[in-house]
Amino acid sequence: MTTMKVLISGASVAGPALAQLLHRDGHQVTVVERAPALRDSGYAVDFRGAAFEVLDELGILDEVRAHDTRMRGTTLLDGAGAVTGELPAAAFAGELEVPKRELTRILHRITSDGVAYVFGDSIATLTPHDSGVSVTFERAAPRDFDLVIGADGVYSTVRRLAFGPHADAVRHLGMSGAGFTTANHLGLDRRGVLQRTGDTAIYLFSAGDPDRLTVSLSFATASAALDRCDRAAQQDAVRTAFAGHGWQAPRLLEAxxxxxxxxxxxxxxxxxxxxxxxxxxxxxDAGYGAAPTSGMGTSQALLGARSLARQLAAAGGDHTAAFAAYEAELRPYVTRNQTLGREAAALFGAGDRPAEDGAQPAP
Incomplete structure (x- = not known):
C-alpha cells in the first residue's frame, strides 16, 4: 500500500486513535490541535460493547481499566431532594468509565513518538486538487497532504471548510448546560444524584477525587446560541433557569x-x-455526533477511527472506495446511537425543540 501523508484535525479521542492506527499501517500522520497543549478537562467518558476491541487493538485496554471510576449508581431525587428511585451505574458509566483526561493522556503518549503533533494552531483553508489537499494554517507554513481528516468535534473546522456552515449539520436537542467542579459537600463516594424539576436537571457526582464534586446544571433551550456567548452571559442564563429552585441550587449557583x-x-x-x-x-463527533446524552460518543469515536483505518488499508489507499466502505459500515451504528441520544435528552429536562437554525437530519 502506498504511504500517504495524512493530516488529522483534533487531538481528543478520535484523532489520536486514528493517528495511531494509520501510523501502524505506515502512513505519515500529523495532528493539529487548536488548544495550546493537551486538554486536561472534560467529564468522565465511558466505553461499551465493541469499543473494548479497539482499546485492545491499540494496546491500552489494561491501562485504561486501571483508571476505572468504579461508579456505584445514581440516586433520583424530587424537587425537595427526597429520594424517588435509583439508576444502576451502567446508566451513566457504561461498562467502564474513566476520566477523559486520562484517556487523552494515554492516547497522546502512545502516539507521540510516531505522530507529529502541532498544538496551538488550526486549519485556515483547504484547497483540494487532483493529487491531494493544500492546507494553510493560522500559524504554520502551508503544506500539502494526501488526505485530511476532521476529528475536531461538533463545531468542526474541517467540516465547516469542506462541507458547509454548522447550521447545515448541527441539530440542537433542546438542552444546554453548565459544568464545573466544587467541594464535595455532599460526601458522595463514587455515586451520583440526579434531580429533575420541570425543564431543568441537576446532576452531581464524585468519582476519582473524593474531595471534588462534579456539577452539571442542565436546562431547556431553543437553540445552541449560548455556546457562542461569553461566560457572563452563560452564567446569567443558568441563574435564570434555576431561579427559585431549592435543595442544592442556590449553593451550586454560588459555586x-x-x-x-x-x-x-x-x-x-x-x-x-x-x-x-x-x-x-x-x-x-465532527461527522456524526450523537450528543453526550447518548452515552456512546467515545465508543463511536473509537469505532469510527478503527473502521476508517481498516477500510483505507483494505482499499490499498484508494480513498474513494475506503471512505464509501467506512460510511456503509458505520452509519447503521451511528443511526442507533443518535436515536438513543435524542431519547435520553428528555431525562435531563430537554423539551421538544426544532433543529437549530432549521437544520434537519439527513434521510
Missing amino acids: MARAADFHFASACQVHLGRWSHGRIALVG
Whole structure:
C-alpha cells in the first residue's frame, strides 16, 4: 500500500486513535490541535460493547481499566431532594468509565513518538486538487497532504471548510448546560444524584477525587446560541433557569461563579448526507455526533477511527472506495446511537425543540 501523508484535525479521542492506527499501517500522520497543549478537562467518558476491541487493538485496554471510576449508581431525587428511585451505574458509566483526561493522556503518549503533533494552531483553508489537499494554517507554513481528516468535534473546522456552515449539520436537542467542579459537600463516594424539576436537571457526582464534586446544571433551550456567548452571559442564563429552585441550587449557583473549570455546552447532534468530500473525511463527533446524552460518543469515536483505518488499508489507499466502505459500515451504528441520544435528552429536562437554525437530519 502506498504511504500517504495524512493530516488529522483534533487531538481528543478520535484523532489520536486514528493517528495511531494509520501510523501502524505506515502512513505519515500529523495532528493539529487548536488548544495550546493537551486538554486536561472534560467529564468522565465511558466505553461499551465493541469499543473494548479497539482499546485492545491499540494496546491500552489494561491501562485504561486501571483508571476505572468504579461508579456505584445514581440516586433520583424530587424537587425537595427526597429520594424517588435509583439508576444502576451502567446508566451513566457504561461498562467502564474513566476520566477523559486520562484517556487523552494515554492516547497522546502512545502516539507521540510516531505522530507529529502541532498544538496551538488550526486549519485556515483547504484547497483540494487532483493529487491531494493544500492546507494553510493560522500559524504554520502551508503544506500539502494526501488526505485530511476532521476529528475536531461538533463545531468542526474541517467540516465547516469542506462541507458547509454548522447550521447545515448541527441539530440542537433542546438542552444546554453548565459544568464545573466544587467541594464535595455532599460526601458522595463514587455515586451520583440526579434531580429533575420541570425543564431543568441537576446532576452531581464524585468519582476519582473524593474531595471534588462534579456539577452539571442542565436546562431547556431553543437553540445552541449560548455556546457562542461569553461566560457572563452563560452564567446569567443558568441563574435564570434555576431561579427559585431549592435543595442544592442556590449553593451550586454560588459555586459556579467561583469555579476555575467552568464550561458550557449544548446537547447537539451532527447529521450529514455523507461523511467525505473528495480527499477530506470526518470521524467522530465532527461527522456524526450523537450528543453526550447518548452515552456512546467515545465508543463511536473509537469505532469510527478503527473502521476508517481498516477500510483505507483494505482499499490499498484508494480513498474513494475506503471512505464509501467506512460510511456503509458505520452509519447503521451511528443511526442507533443518535436515536438513543435524542431519547435520553428528555431525562435531563430537554423539551421538544426544532433543529437549530432549521437544520434537519439527513434521510
